Amino acid sequence: MSRRPEILLVEDNPADVDLLLETFEMVELDVKVNVARDGVEALEFLHRRGKFKDAPTPRLVLLDLNLPKVDGRAVLAEVKQAPGLRRIPVIVLSSSSSEKDMSESYDLHANAYVRKPAGIREYKALVRALDGFWCKLVKQPRSPA
């Protein structure tokens, strides 16, 4: 596989987006990060609708829970029920420390729940760990159905 892994980051907070993009650059990983700013954009990207009709199938989705328009829980529920999408790993990346948000995410079949890091060192560790496990090791079925 020579193509760079594509990651879809679904995040409405510009500061969090910048920080994550900068971190991906800093640790020099060979991945491409696409950004969706709300739940509608995320679903359009994943379903390849509208301006995203040529969007790639991401290797990994990083999903915030509190999003404008369609919230992260609804995005997660739809992705995990859609035959063509449900096997794309979705990591919930949330600032919420509520037990309810976490168990709800796992109930909706999030592949993992991660709390947003507090500082740049933790961001670097997160990005390296995401790449090390999800991009480099995890095996996906050849056909997406």
Add this chain to the structure above:
Amino acid sequence: MTVAEPIRILLVEDNPADVELTLERMNHSKMRNEVQVVTDGQQAIDCLERKGPFAEAARPDLVLLDLNLPKKNGMEVLKAMRADPSLSTIPVVVLTSSEAETDVVRSYELRANAYVRKPVDLAGYARIVSAIDGFWLSIVKFPGPTTDGAP
């Protein structure tokens, strides 16, 4: 503040070399953890359901599951977990040497959280365990028990 509980891992693996390597790496993790090892699928189910000799077993936060196991195979373990509301949200990482595409597909159908193919060499296996440590132990928040709040 109370001291954080160790992360509890259930390792379902019948290959002694893989077990030894996993224990060795987890021992060096910066995250406190406890690994319970079972060597066949029936033991895995008994341990998860706290039956017989496993009556006192702790609920694992994470299950590392081989597929080719004696007595009951990994798919049966995964299926039993996903059918039990008290176990259905526990993250399961399938770790297998199987090359079969059907195993990948079936594991995800049964809602494995991730599917990882074991390399044949031990160095490769050690890298996998390190990546599991780096992501699952160090970063992931695990769900608590799901039924009637009983720990």
